[in-house]
Amino acid sequence: MTKSVVILGAGAWGSALATLAKINGHKVHIWSRRDSQTLAEVLKDVDVILSAVSMKGVRNVVSQLQCLPLSPEIIFVTATKGLDPQTTCTPSQIWQEAFPNHPVVVLSGPNLSQEIQQELPAATVVASNVVSAAEVVQLVFSSNRFRVYTNADPLGVELGGTLKNVMAIAAGVCDGLQLGTNAKAALLTRGLTEMVRIGVHWGAKQETFYGLSGLGDLLATGNSPLSRNYQVGYQLACGKTLTEILTHLQGTAEGINTTKVLMLRSKQQNISMPITEQVYRLLQAEVTPRQALLELMLRDIKPEYND
Ligand SMILES: NC(=O)c1ccc[n+]([C@@H]2O[C@H](COP(=O)([O-])OP(=O)(O)OC[C@H]3O[C@@H](n4cnc5c(N)ncnc54)[C@H](O)[C@@H]3O)[C@@H](O)[C@H]2O)c1
Ligand SMILES: O=P(O)(O)OC[C@H](O)CO
Missing domain, CATH: 1.10.1040.10 (N-(1-d-carboxylethyl)-l-norvaline Dehydrogenase; domain 2)
Known part of the structure:
Protein backbone atom coordinates (compact mmCIF):
# COMPACT_ATOMS: atom_id res chain seq x y z
CA MET A 1 0.00 0.00 0.00
CA THR A 2 1.29 3.44 -0.91
CA LYS A 3 2.43 5.46 2.11
CA SER A 4 2.99 9.15 2.54
CA VAL A 5 6.51 9.61 3.86
CA VAL A 6 8.12 12.85 5.04
CA ILE A 7 11.90 12.86 5.43
CA LEU A 8 13.31 15.50 7.76
CA GLY A 9 16.83 16.50 6.69
CA ALA A 10 17.94 16.99 3.09
CA GLY A 11 21.52 15.85 3.68
CA ALA A 12 23.28 12.85 2.12
CA TRP A 13 21.37 10.22 4.10
CA GLY A 14 17.93 11.83 3.96
CA SER A 15 18.26 12.14 0.16
CA ALA A 16 19.39 8.52 -0.28
CA LEU A 17 16.51 7.21 1.86
CA ALA A 18 14.06 9.36 -0.10
CA THR A 19 15.29 7.73 -3.33
CA LEU A 20 14.74 4.25 -1.84
CA ALA A 21 11.15 5.00 -0.77
CA LYS A 22 10.36 6.70 -4.09
CA ILE A 23 11.43 3.70 -6.21
CA ASN A 24 8.80 1.68 -4.32
CA GLY A 25 6.11 4.15 -5.43
CA HIS A 26 5.61 5.90 -2.09
CA LYS A 27 4.74 9.59 -1.87
CA VAL A 28 7.87 11.22 -0.47
CA HIS A 29 8.57 14.78 0.62
CA ILE A 30 12.01 15.84 1.84
CA TRP A 31 11.76 18.68 4.33
CA SER A 32 14.73 20.86 5.25
CA ARG A 33 15.15 24.05 7.23
CA ARG A 34 15.17 25.93 3.94
CA ASP A 35 11.90 24.39 2.66
CA SER A 36 9.39 26.91 1.30
CA GLN A 37 6.59 24.90 2.96
CA THR A 38 6.07 24.81 6.74
CA LEU A 39 6.28 21.55 8.69
CA ALA A 40 2.53 21.79 9.39
CA GLU A 41 1.86 21.85 5.62
CA VAL A 42 4.13 18.95 4.69
CA LEU A 43 2.98 16.74 7.59
CA LYS A 44 -0.69 16.82 6.56
CA ASP A 45 -1.93 13.21 6.05
CA VAL A 46 1.55 11.74 6.59
CA ASP A 47 1.97 8.04 7.54
CA VAL A 48 5.70 7.92 8.27
CA ILE A 49 8.02 10.71 9.49
CA LEU A 50 11.69 9.80 9.08
CA SER A 51 14.35 11.94 10.71
CA ALA A 52 17.75 11.98 9.00
CA VAL A 53 18.99 15.21 10.56
CA SER A 54 22.39 15.20 12.20
CA MET A 55 22.51 14.85 15.99
CA LYS A 56 22.90 18.57 16.60
CA GLY A 57 19.53 19.20 14.94
CA VAL A 58 17.47 16.45 16.57
CA ARG A 59 16.18 18.33 19.65
CA ASN A 60 15.31 21.35 17.54
CA VAL A 61 13.29 19.32 15.04
CA VAL A 62 11.59 17.33 17.82
CA SER A 63 10.41 20.52 19.54
CA GLN A 64 9.08 21.93 16.26
CA LEU A 65 7.00 18.77 15.77
CA GLN A 66 5.73 18.78 19.35
CA CYS A 67 3.87 22.01 18.59
CA LEU A 68 1.84 20.31 15.82
CA PRO A 69 -1.30 18.18 16.10
CA LEU A 70 -0.14 14.74 14.89
CA SER A 71 -2.28 11.60 14.57
CA PRO A 72 -1.06 8.83 16.96
CA GLU A 73 -1.07 6.50 13.93
CA ILE A 74 2.01 8.24 12.55
CA ILE A 75 5.19 6.16 12.76
CA PHE A 76 8.45 7.95 13.59
CA VAL A 77 11.66 6.58 12.13
CA THR A 78 15.06 7.79 13.27
CA ALA A 79 18.13 7.30 11.07
CA THR A 80 20.50 9.59 13.01
CA LYS A 81 23.69 7.95 14.38
CA GLY A 82 24.64 10.09 17.36
CA LEU A 83 24.30 10.78 21.09
CA ASP A 84 22.84 13.81 22.82
CA PRO A 85 25.69 15.78 24.47
CA GLN A 86 23.50 17.01 27.34
CA THR A 87 21.86 13.75 28.41
CA THR A 88 23.86 11.03 26.55
CA CYS A 89 20.45 9.81 25.24
CA THR A 90 20.16 8.21 21.82
CA PRO A 91 17.97 9.89 19.15
CA SER A 92 15.22 7.24 19.48
CA GLN A 93 15.06 7.86 23.24
CA ILE A 94 14.56 11.57 22.53
CA TRP A 95 11.82 10.85 19.95
CA GLN A 96 10.07 8.33 22.21
CA GLU A 97 10.15 10.65 25.23
CA ALA A 98 8.67 13.47 23.15
CA PHE A 99 6.03 11.25 21.49
CA PRO A 100 5.21 8.49 24.02
CA ASN A 101 2.05 7.39 22.18
CA HIS A 102 3.68 6.93 18.77
CA PRO A 103 5.67 3.93 17.55
CA VAL A 104 9.35 4.80 17.06
CA VAL A 105 11.52 2.76 14.69
CA VAL A 106 15.32 2.88 14.40
CA LEU A 107 16.81 2.43 10.92
CA SER A 108 20.52 1.59 10.94
CA GLY A 109 23.00 -0.57 9.05
CA PRO A 110 26.08 -0.56 6.82
CA ASN A 111 24.73 2.14 4.52
CA LEU A 112 27.25 4.51 2.96
CA SER A 113 24.88 6.90 1.20
CA GLN A 114 27.11 7.41 -1.84
CA GLU A 115 27.00 3.70 -2.66
CA ILE A 116 23.22 3.67 -2.26
CA GLN A 117 22.89 6.66 -4.59
CA GLN A 118 25.05 4.72 -7.10
CA GLU A 119 22.36 2.00 -6.96
CA LEU A 120 24.71 -0.56 -5.40
CA PRO A 121 22.99 -3.25 -3.27
CA ALA A 122 22.86 -2.87 0.53
CA ALA A 123 21.05 -4.21 3.59
CA THR A 124 19.80 -2.52 6.74
CA VAL A 125 17.83 -3.10 9.94
CA VAL A 126 14.60 -1.50 11.18
CA ALA A 127 14.08 -2.03 14.91
CA SER A 128 11.22 -1.20 17.22
CA ASN A 129 9.39 -2.36 20.31
CA VAL A 130 6.29 -2.21 18.09
CA VAL A 131 6.82 -5.05 15.62
CA SER A 132 4.00 -3.95 13.28
CA ALA A 133 5.56 -0.48 12.92
CA ALA A 134 8.96 -1.99 12.02
CA GLU A 135 7.19 -4.16 9.43
CA VAL A 136 5.52 -1.12 7.83
CA VAL A 137 8.90 0.62 7.54
CA GLN A 138 10.45 -2.60 6.21
CA LEU A 139 7.91 -2.59 3.36
CA VAL A 140 8.42 1.11 2.61
CA PHE A 141 12.15 0.67 1.96
CA SER A 142 12.63 -2.98 0.82
CA SER A 143 13.53 -3.48 -2.82
CA ASN A 144 15.82 -5.54 -5.03
CA ARG A 145 18.67 -3.14 -4.18
CA PHE A 146 17.91 -2.62 -0.46
CA ARG A 147 17.26 -5.61 1.81
CA VAL A 148 15.61 -4.60 5.09
CA TYR A 149 15.52 -6.83 8.18
CA THR A 150 13.34 -6.23 11.26
CA ASN A 151 14.74 -6.44 14.78
CA ALA A 152 13.21 -6.11 18.26
CA ASP A 153 16.21 -4.45 19.95
CA PRO A 154 16.01 -0.77 18.91
CA LEU A 155 18.60 0.35 21.46
N1 LIG B 1 25.62 9.80 4.91
C1 LIG B 1 25.55 8.52 5.24
O1 LIG B 1 26.12 7.69 4.55
C2 LIG B 1 24.76 8.11 6.44
C3 LIG B 1 24.34 6.78 6.48
C4 LIG B 1 23.64 6.35 7.60
C5 LIG B 1 23.38 7.23 8.64
N2 LIG B 1 23.81 8.51 8.55
C6 LIG B 1 23.49 9.40 9.68
O2 LIG B 1 22.46 10.30 9.25
C7 LIG B 1 22.63 11.58 9.89
C8 LIG B 1 22.71 12.64 8.82
O3 LIG B 1 23.84 12.35 8.03
P1 LIG B 1 24.09 13.03 6.62
O4 LIG B 1 25.19 12.30 5.99
O5 LIG B 1 22.82 13.17 5.86
O6 LIG B 1 24.60 14.46 7.12
P2 LIG B 1 24.57 15.83 6.32
O7 LIG B 1 25.53 16.71 7.02
O8 LIG B 1 24.70 15.56 4.87
O9 LIG B 1 23.07 16.34 6.57
C9 LIG B 1 22.60 16.67 7.87
C10 LIG B 1 21.22 17.24 7.73
O10 LIG B 1 20.74 17.63 9.04
C11 LIG B 1 20.16 18.89 8.91
N3 LIG B 1 20.19 19.62 10.17
C12 LIG B 1 21.24 19.86 10.98
N4 LIG B 1 20.85 20.63 12.02
C13 LIG B 1 19.52 20.87 11.85
C14 LIG B 1 18.54 21.61 12.57
N5 LIG B 1 18.87 22.27 13.68
N6 LIG B 1 17.27 21.62 12.11
C15 LIG B 1 16.94 20.98 10.98
N7 LIG B 1 17.82 20.27 10.25
C16 LIG B 1 19.09 20.22 10.69
C17 LIG B 1 21.01 19.61 7.85
O11 LIG B 1 20.34 20.72 7.31
C18 LIG B 1 21.17 18.48 6.84
O12 LIG B 1 20.04 18.41 6.00
C19 LIG B 1 23.89 11.46 10.75
O13 LIG B 1 23.52 11.18 12.07
C20 LIG B 1 24.64 10.28 10.12
O14 LIG B 1 25.46 9.61 11.05
C21 LIG B 1 24.49 8.97 7.48
O1 LIG C 1 30.15 8.76 6.56
P1 LIG C 1 29.97 8.24 7.94
O2 LIG C 1 31.25 7.98 8.65
O3 LIG C 1 28.98 9.06 8.72
O4 LIG C 1 29.29 6.79 7.81
C1 LIG C 1 28.07 6.68 7.16
C2 LIG C 1 27.24 5.51 7.66
O5 LIG C 1 27.09 5.54 9.06
C3 LIG C 1 27.73 4.17 7.19
O6 LIG C 1 26.82 3.18 7.55
Whole structure:
Protein backbone atom coordinates (compact mmCIF):
# COMPACT_ATOMS: atom_id res chain seq x y z
CA MET A 1 0.00 0.00 0.00
CA THR A 2 1.29 3.44 -0.91
CA LYS A 3 2.43 5.46 2.11
CA SER A 4 2.99 9.15 2.54
CA VAL A 5 6.51 9.61 3.86
CA VAL A 6 8.12 12.85 5.04
CA ILE A 7 11.90 12.86 5.43
CA LEU A 8 13.31 15.50 7.76
CA GLY A 9 16.83 16.50 6.69
CA ALA A 10 17.94 16.99 3.09
CA GLY A 11 21.52 15.85 3.68
CA ALA A 12 23.28 12.85 2.12
CA TRP A 13 21.37 10.22 4.10
CA GLY A 14 17.93 11.83 3.96
CA SER A 15 18.26 12.14 0.16
CA ALA A 16 19.39 8.52 -0.28
CA LEU A 17 16.51 7.21 1.86
CA ALA A 18 14.06 9.36 -0.10
CA THR A 19 15.29 7.73 -3.33
CA LEU A 20 14.74 4.25 -1.84
CA ALA A 21 11.15 5.00 -0.77
CA LYS A 22 10.36 6.70 -4.09
CA ILE A 23 11.43 3.70 -6.21
CA ASN A 24 8.80 1.68 -4.32
CA GLY A 25 6.11 4.15 -5.43
CA HIS A 26 5.61 5.90 -2.09
CA LYS A 27 4.74 9.59 -1.87
CA VAL A 28 7.87 11.22 -0.47
CA HIS A 29 8.57 14.78 0.62
CA ILE A 30 12.01 15.84 1.84
CA TRP A 31 11.76 18.68 4.33
CA SER A 32 14.73 20.86 5.25
CA ARG A 33 15.15 24.05 7.23
CA ARG A 34 15.17 25.93 3.94
CA ASP A 35 11.90 24.39 2.66
CA SER A 36 9.39 26.91 1.30
CA GLN A 37 6.59 24.90 2.96
CA THR A 38 6.07 24.81 6.74
CA LEU A 39 6.28 21.55 8.69
CA ALA A 40 2.53 21.79 9.39
CA GLU A 41 1.86 21.85 5.62
CA VAL A 42 4.13 18.95 4.69
CA LEU A 43 2.98 16.74 7.59
CA LYS A 44 -0.69 16.82 6.56
CA ASP A 45 -1.93 13.21 6.05
CA VAL A 46 1.55 11.74 6.59
CA ASP A 47 1.97 8.04 7.54
CA VAL A 48 5.70 7.92 8.27
CA ILE A 49 8.02 10.71 9.49
CA LEU A 50 11.69 9.80 9.08
CA SER A 51 14.35 11.94 10.71
CA ALA A 52 17.75 11.98 9.00
CA VAL A 53 18.99 15.21 10.56
CA SER A 54 22.39 15.20 12.20
CA MET A 55 22.51 14.85 15.99
CA LYS A 56 22.90 18.57 16.60
CA GLY A 57 19.53 19.20 14.94
CA VAL A 58 17.47 16.45 16.57
CA ARG A 59 16.18 18.33 19.65
CA ASN A 60 15.31 21.35 17.54
CA VAL A 61 13.29 19.32 15.04
CA VAL A 62 11.59 17.33 17.82
CA SER A 63 10.41 20.52 19.54
CA GLN A 64 9.08 21.93 16.26
CA LEU A 65 7.00 18.77 15.77
CA GLN A 66 5.73 18.78 19.35
CA CYS A 67 3.87 22.01 18.59
CA LEU A 68 1.84 20.31 15.82
CA PRO A 69 -1.30 18.18 16.10
CA LEU A 70 -0.14 14.74 14.89
CA SER A 71 -2.28 11.60 14.57
CA PRO A 72 -1.06 8.83 16.96
CA GLU A 73 -1.07 6.50 13.93
CA ILE A 74 2.01 8.24 12.55
CA ILE A 75 5.19 6.16 12.76
CA PHE A 76 8.45 7.95 13.59
CA VAL A 77 11.66 6.58 12.13
CA THR A 78 15.06 7.79 13.27
CA ALA A 79 18.13 7.30 11.07
CA THR A 80 20.50 9.59 13.01
CA LYS A 81 23.69 7.95 14.38
CA GLY A 82 24.64 10.09 17.36
CA LEU A 83 24.30 10.78 21.09
CA ASP A 84 22.84 13.81 22.82
CA PRO A 85 25.69 15.78 24.47
CA GLN A 86 23.50 17.01 27.34
CA THR A 87 21.86 13.75 28.41
CA THR A 88 23.86 11.03 26.55
CA CYS A 89 20.45 9.81 25.24
CA THR A 90 20.16 8.21 21.82
CA PRO A 91 17.97 9.89 19.15
CA SER A 92 15.22 7.24 19.48
CA GLN A 93 15.06 7.86 23.24
CA ILE A 94 14.56 11.57 22.53
CA TRP A 95 11.82 10.85 19.95
CA GLN A 96 10.07 8.33 22.21
CA GLU A 97 10.15 10.65 25.23
CA ALA A 98 8.67 13.47 23.15
CA PHE A 99 6.03 11.25 21.49
CA PRO A 100 5.21 8.49 24.02
CA ASN A 101 2.05 7.39 22.18
CA HIS A 102 3.68 6.93 18.77
CA PRO A 103 5.67 3.93 17.55
CA VAL A 104 9.35 4.80 17.06
CA VAL A 105 11.52 2.76 14.69
CA VAL A 106 15.32 2.88 14.40
CA LEU A 107 16.81 2.43 10.92
CA SER A 108 20.52 1.59 10.94
CA GLY A 109 23.00 -0.57 9.05
CA PRO A 110 26.08 -0.56 6.82
CA ASN A 111 24.73 2.14 4.52
CA LEU A 112 27.25 4.51 2.96
CA SER A 113 24.88 6.90 1.20
CA GLN A 114 27.11 7.41 -1.84
CA GLU A 115 27.00 3.70 -2.66
CA ILE A 116 23.22 3.67 -2.26
CA GLN A 117 22.89 6.66 -4.59
CA GLN A 118 25.05 4.72 -7.10
CA GLU A 119 22.36 2.00 -6.96
CA LEU A 120 24.71 -0.56 -5.40
CA PRO A 121 22.99 -3.25 -3.27
CA ALA A 122 22.86 -2.87 0.53
CA ALA A 123 21.05 -4.21 3.59
CA THR A 124 19.80 -2.52 6.74
CA VAL A 125 17.83 -3.10 9.94
CA VAL A 126 14.60 -1.50 11.18
CA ALA A 127 14.08 -2.03 14.91
CA SER A 128 11.22 -1.20 17.22
CA ASN A 129 9.39 -2.36 20.31
CA VAL A 130 6.29 -2.21 18.09
CA VAL A 131 6.82 -5.05 15.62
CA SER A 132 4.00 -3.95 13.28
CA ALA A 133 5.56 -0.48 12.92
CA ALA A 134 8.96 -1.99 12.02
CA GLU A 135 7.19 -4.16 9.43
CA VAL A 136 5.52 -1.12 7.83
CA VAL A 137 8.90 0.62 7.54
CA GLN A 138 10.45 -2.60 6.21
CA LEU A 139 7.91 -2.59 3.36
CA VAL A 140 8.42 1.11 2.61
CA PHE A 141 12.15 0.67 1.96
CA SER A 142 12.63 -2.98 0.82
CA SER A 143 13.53 -3.48 -2.82
CA ASN A 144 15.82 -5.54 -5.03
CA ARG A 145 18.67 -3.14 -4.18
CA PHE A 146 17.91 -2.62 -0.46
CA ARG A 147 17.26 -5.61 1.81
CA VAL A 148 15.61 -4.60 5.09
CA TYR A 149 15.52 -6.83 8.18
CA THR A 150 13.34 -6.23 11.26
CA ASN A 151 14.74 -6.44 14.78
CA ALA A 152 13.21 -6.11 18.26
CA ASP A 153 16.21 -4.45 19.95
CA PRO A 154 16.01 -0.77 18.91
CA LEU A 155 18.60 0.35 21.46
CA GLY A 156 21.14 -2.25 20.30
CA VAL A 157 20.59 -1.43 16.62
CA GLU A 158 20.93 2.29 17.30
CA LEU A 159 24.04 1.93 19.48
CA GLY A 160 25.76 -0.28 16.89
CA GLY A 161 25.50 2.43 14.25
CA THR A 162 26.45 5.15 16.68
CA LEU A 163 29.39 3.61 18.56
CA LYS A 164 31.09 2.29 15.43
CA ASN A 165 31.72 5.89 14.33
CA VAL A 166 34.34 6.19 17.10
CA MET A 167 35.99 2.98 15.86
CA ALA A 168 35.80 4.29 12.26
CA ILE A 169 37.92 7.28 13.30
CA ALA A 170 40.42 4.85 14.88
CA ALA A 171 40.36 2.69 11.72
CA GLY A 172 41.14 5.74 9.59
CA VAL A 173 44.13 6.47 11.85
CA CYS A 174 45.27 2.85 11.49
CA ASP A 175 45.20 3.08 7.68
CA GLY A 176 46.66 6.59 7.62
CA LEU A 177 49.64 5.33 9.64
CA GLN A 178 49.86 2.28 7.30
CA LEU A 179 49.84 -0.14 10.22
CA GLY A 180 48.80 -3.12 8.09
CA THR A 181 46.02 -5.71 7.97
CA ASN A 182 46.85 -7.44 11.26
CA ALA A 183 46.62 -4.20 13.19
CA LYS A 184 43.34 -3.29 11.50
CA ALA A 185 41.80 -6.67 12.33
CA ALA A 186 42.93 -6.32 15.96
CA LEU A 187 41.59 -2.78 16.21
CA LEU A 188 38.15 -3.57 14.76
CA THR A 189 37.77 -6.74 16.84
CA ARG A 190 38.76 -5.04 20.09
CA GLY A 191 36.62 -2.08 19.06
CA LEU A 192 33.63 -4.39 18.79
CA THR A 193 34.41 -5.77 22.28
CA GLU A 194 34.34 -2.20 23.57
CA MET A 195 31.02 -1.49 21.80
CA VAL A 196 29.49 -4.65 23.29
CA ARG A 197 30.80 -3.82 26.78
CA ILE A 198 29.17 -0.40 27.03
CA GLY A 199 26.16 -1.35 24.89
CA VAL A 200 25.15 -4.30 27.09
CA HIS A 201 25.59 -2.13 30.20
CA TRP A 202 23.28 0.42 28.50
CA GLY A 203 20.59 -2.27 28.13
CA ALA A 204 21.16 -3.53 24.56
CA LYS A 205 21.34 -7.21 23.61
CA GLN A 206 24.83 -8.60 22.98
CA GLU A 207 23.85 -10.52 19.83
CA THR A 208 22.58 -7.34 18.16
CA PHE A 209 26.17 -6.06 17.98
CA TYR A 210 27.14 -9.09 15.88
CA GLY A 211 24.52 -8.25 13.24
CA LEU A 212 24.30 -5.78 10.36
CA SER A 213 23.88 -2.69 12.55
CA GLY A 214 26.92 -3.54 14.70
CA LEU A 215 29.65 -5.64 13.11
CA GLY A 216 28.23 -4.97 9.63
CA ASP A 217 28.42 -1.20 9.97
CA LEU A 218 31.78 -1.41 11.76
CA LEU A 219 33.24 -3.28 8.76
CA ALA A 220 31.71 -0.90 6.20
CA THR A 221 32.67 2.31 7.93
CA GLY A 222 36.03 1.13 9.27
CA ASN A 223 37.18 0.09 5.80
CA SER A 224 35.81 2.81 3.54
CA PRO A 225 37.30 6.14 2.52
CA LEU A 226 33.68 7.14 1.76
CA SER A 227 33.04 7.34 5.52
CA ARG A 228 33.44 10.84 6.94
CA ASN A 229 34.48 9.40 10.30
CA TYR A 230 37.16 7.26 8.65
CA GLN A 231 38.34 10.33 6.71
CA VAL A 232 38.75 12.29 9.97
CA GLY A 233 41.00 9.56 11.43
CA TYR A 234 42.95 9.09 8.20
CA GLN A 235 43.72 12.78 7.87
CA LEU A 236 44.68 13.13 11.54
CA ALA A 237 47.20 10.33 10.95
CA CYS A 238 48.52 12.28 7.94
CA GLY A 239 49.29 15.24 10.24
CA LYS A 240 46.30 17.54 9.65
CA THR A 241 44.62 19.27 12.58
CA LEU A 242 40.96 18.62 13.34
CA THR A 243 40.11 22.22 12.44
CA GLU A 244 41.79 21.85 9.03
CA ILE A 245 39.95 18.57 8.40
CA LEU A 246 36.53 19.93 9.36
CA THR A 247 36.98 22.97 7.10
CA HIS A 248 36.96 20.69 4.04
CA LEU A 249 34.88 17.70 5.21
CA GLN A 250 31.67 17.12 3.20
CA GLY A 251 28.81 16.50 5.67
CA THR A 252 28.75 15.40 9.30
CA ALA A 253 31.28 13.18 11.15
CA GLU A 254 29.11 12.22 14.14
CA GLY A 255 31.94 10.24 15.73
CA ILE A 256 33.61 13.43 16.99
CA ASN A 257 30.69 14.34 19.25
CA THR A 258 29.94 10.67 20.02
CA THR A 259 33.50 10.15 21.32
CA LYS A 260 33.07 13.01 23.82
CA VAL A 261 29.68 11.76 25.02
CA LEU A 262 30.94 8.21 25.29
CA MET A 263 33.96 9.24 27.36
CA LEU A 264 31.63 11.05 29.74
CA ARG A 265 29.31 8.07 30.05
CA SER A 266 32.08 5.46 30.40
CA LYS A 267 33.75 7.53 33.16
CA GLN A 268 30.46 8.04 35.01
CA GLN A 269 29.76 4.31 34.84
CA ASN A 270 33.34 3.12 35.28
CA ILE A 271 33.44 1.15 32.01
CA SER A 272 36.82 0.50 30.42
CA MET A 273 36.94 1.94 26.86
CA PRO A 274 40.64 2.17 25.96
CA ILE A 275 40.24 2.72 22.19
CA THR A 276 37.57 5.37 22.71
CA GLU A 277 39.82 7.07 25.26
CA GLN A 278 42.72 7.26 22.80
CA VAL A 279 40.42 8.57 20.03
CA TYR A 280 39.19 11.20 22.49
CA ARG A 281 42.72 12.26 23.44
CA LEU A 282 43.71 12.39 19.78
CA LEU A 283 40.71 14.59 18.89
CA GLN A 284 41.65 16.88 21.81
CA ALA A 285 45.24 17.00 20.43
CA GLU A 286 46.52 15.59 23.74
CA VAL A 287 48.37 12.77 21.95
CA THR A 288 49.74 12.18 18.47
CA PRO A 289 48.44 9.20 16.45
CA ARG A 290 51.69 7.30 17.15
CA GLN A 291 51.47 8.00 20.90
CA ALA A 292 47.85 6.79 20.93
CA LEU A 293 48.96 3.57 19.21
CA LEU A 294 51.72 3.00 21.78
CA GLU A 295 49.35 3.65 24.68
CA LEU A 296 47.07 0.91 23.36
CA MET A 297 49.88 -1.57 22.65
CA LEU A 298 51.48 -1.10 26.07
CA ARG A 299 48.37 -1.53 28.23
CA ASP A 300 48.56 -4.22 30.93
CA ILE A 301 48.58 -7.69 29.40
CA LYS A 302 45.46 -9.73 30.19
CA PRO A 303 43.12 -12.52 29.03
CA GLU A 304 41.17 -11.79 25.83
CA TYR A 305 37.87 -11.83 27.76
CA ASN A 306 37.36 -10.89 31.40
CA ASP A 307 38.64 -7.35 31.21
N1 LIG B 1 25.62 9.80 4.91
C1 LIG B 1 25.55 8.52 5.24
O1 LIG B 1 26.12 7.69 4.55
C2 LIG B 1 24.76 8.11 6.44
C3 LIG B 1 24.34 6.78 6.48
C4 LIG B 1 23.64 6.35 7.60
C5 LIG B 1 23.38 7.23 8.64
N2 LIG B 1 23.81 8.51 8.55
C6 LIG B 1 23.49 9.40 9.68
O2 LIG B 1 22.46 10.30 9.25
C7 LIG B 1 22.63 11.58 9.89
C8 LIG B 1 22.71 12.64 8.82
O3 LIG B 1 23.84 12.35 8.03
P1 LIG B 1 24.09 13.03 6.62
O4 LIG B 1 25.19 12.30 5.99
O5 LIG B 1 22.82 13.17 5.86
O6 LIG B 1 24.60 14.46 7.12
P2 LIG B 1 24.57 15.83 6.32
O7 LIG B 1 25.53 16.71 7.02
O8 LIG B 1 24.70 15.56 4.87
O9 LIG B 1 23.07 16.34 6.57
C9 LIG B 1 22.60 16.67 7.87
C10 LIG B 1 21.22 17.24 7.73
O10 LIG B 1 20.74 17.63 9.04
C11 LIG B 1 20.16 18.89 8.91
N3 LIG B 1 20.19 19.62 10.17
C12 LIG B 1 21.24 19.86 10.98
N4 LIG B 1 20.85 20.63 12.02
C13 LIG B 1 19.52 20.87 11.85
C14 LIG B 1 18.54 21.61 12.57
N5 LIG B 1 18.87 22.27 13.68
N6 LIG B 1 17.27 21.62 12.11
C15 LIG B 1 16.94 20.98 10.98
N7 LIG B 1 17.82 20.27 10.25
C16 LIG B 1 19.09 20.22 10.69
C17 LIG B 1 21.01 19.61 7.85
O11 LIG B 1 20.34 20.72 7.31
C18 LIG B 1 21.17 18.48 6.84
O12 LIG B 1 20.04 18.41 6.00
C19 LIG B 1 23.89 11.46 10.75
O13 LIG B 1 23.52 11.18 12.07
C20 LIG B 1 24.64 10.28 10.12
O14 LIG B 1 25.46 9.61 11.05
C21 LIG B 1 24.49 8.97 7.48
O1 LIG C 1 30.15 8.76 6.56
P1 LIG C 1 29.97 8.24 7.94
O2 LIG C 1 31.25 7.98 8.65
O3 LIG C 1 28.98 9.06 8.72
O4 LIG C 1 29.29 6.79 7.81
C1 LIG C 1 28.07 6.68 7.16
C2 LIG C 1 27.24 5.51 7.66
O5 LIG C 1 27.09 5.54 9.06
C3 LIG C 1 27.73 4.17 7.19
O6 LIG C 1 26.82 3.18 7.55
